Amino acid sequence: MKTLILLVCGGLCVCVALSLLPETAQGLPECHIHRYTGILCPGCGTTRALRAMLHGEWLLSLRSNLLVLPAFAWLAALCCISNSRLHHRVLWWGIGVSLLYTVLRNIPLEALDVLRPL
Numbered sequence: 701m702k703t704l705i706l707l708v709c710g711g712l713c714v715c716v717a718l719s720l721l722p723e724t725a726q727g728l729p730e731c732h733i734h735r736y737t738g739i740l741c742p743g744c745g746t747t748r749a750l751r752a753m754l755h756g757e758w759l760l761s762l763r764s765n766l767l768v769l770p771a772f773a774w775l776a777a778l779c780c781i782s783n784s785r786l787h788h789r790v791l792w793w794g795i796g797v798s799l800l801y802t803v804l805r806n807i808p809l810e811a812l813d814v815l816r817p818l
Contacts, residue, residue: 729747739806740816742767742798744805748760749764763818764817766801767797767798
């Protein structure tokens with residue numbers, strides 16, 4: 701429960717910081733994985749997705765990073781599950797989904813463009 705409270709407090713701080721940024725804010729954090737390897741990691745587009753979500757632009761948020769909303773549910777589930785076996789299953793399923801998402805968003809097919817950030 702303490703972990704969940706810390707996550708919520710940290711999340712609120714991030715939300716306040718992102719909501720105060722102007723529309724044309726420059727200098728947002730750059731993904732070093734993408735910069736040095738050219739690979740889109742599962743977190744690429746998360747800052748834009750959170751910012752769009754805070755401004756009520758839900759479709760833009762999903763278009764920036766499709767996993768942002770499911771990641772919240774996954775983290776909350778991990779914090780609330782006390783059964784060790786179930787906790788490990790949920791943890792590994794989330795990691796598996798994240799890896800699959802990473803692979804799919806880096807395949808250069810037009811049908812998979814929806815997985816790439818704007």
